[in-house]
Amino acid sequence: MRVKSAIQAIAAAFSLSACYAPTPPPIDSPAFEKRAALPGQLGYLETIKYIDDGVRYIDPSAQFFVSPDGEMCFRGLVNRQLVEFETYSNFWCISPYVVANVDALENDITFVNEVRLWCAHADPQCAHRVGNPDYLDTSPGIANSIVVQVTPYKPERAAIEHLVYLMGGNVRESSCCVVH
Template sequence: MRMKSAIQAAVAALVAAACSTEPLAINSLAFEKRAPLPGQMGYLETIKYIDDGMKYIDPSSEFFVSYTGDMCFRGLVNHQLATFEFYTNYWCMNPQAVNNVDLLQDNITNINAVRLWCAHAAPQCARRLGYPNYLDTNPGIANSISLEITPYQPGRAALEHLVYLMGGNVHQAGALR
């Protein structure tokens, strides 16, 4: 009997040692790949600035960097897919897959937005995560994420800066050559 419990204890210790790495936390500094330039916001300050800008428009919205290193947005982020969208879903995008960040002016509601576009090399890089919604027939992937944020021009700059800090490169939209 003692031999069996000693073997079980040894196996439990080996399993615990093999699984001793804890998953990374939300907004982990492990995803900061570059240091901020002098005079620029740091990694955590930029995340808070984006989250605060979204919460100003809608207190139920949320922004964070997931434990896998994706930028995740919660709220009504894709209005073109918003028929039955619930706030239990998150839209996430890897910062290395972001091609450019556009400004979207809304002259009807006067709540402007920004849109993060996927790079051509990584189409459909935006994915919806969360609980299944059987009323929503929209696909769980997209080629962009749009979100309402205020002020939207500094919000765009903050998103571009965060992509830079996380090792991505935002390209400005320009004319074809």
């Protein structure tokens, strides 16, 4: 009787362990740091915090993080057209391996400057929304860039480029097609 109970307990433990998937890495996991920072530069986690501070300075409800999938994700006024109806229920994410360029954009109308992360030419529409669209959201959920309000925008651009480097990507402004 005891042997039968022990066998049943072991069988139950094995069947339960097969049902559980391995735990994904946490948000901002150091597992996605592929290169070490050079001396005198911010490290991986410090760079993430710096970028997050820049988006939160504009809007305390905004957020920047590295997802459990290793993508750079923004929440807040991202790629928006109907700002007054924003619910912040979605994130816009992009892989560091497909970032072609990061632009610092000066906004002379709202005076809230921005950065734009562009997808590589070979990977169009690489930026994507994670979450459920609300009824006022008319965007298709994919894009060729992500625009984010930040301050100070030029140092934030440099920090994003640095994070792309630390995560194993290369911001690449191509001059392949310049005609002389």
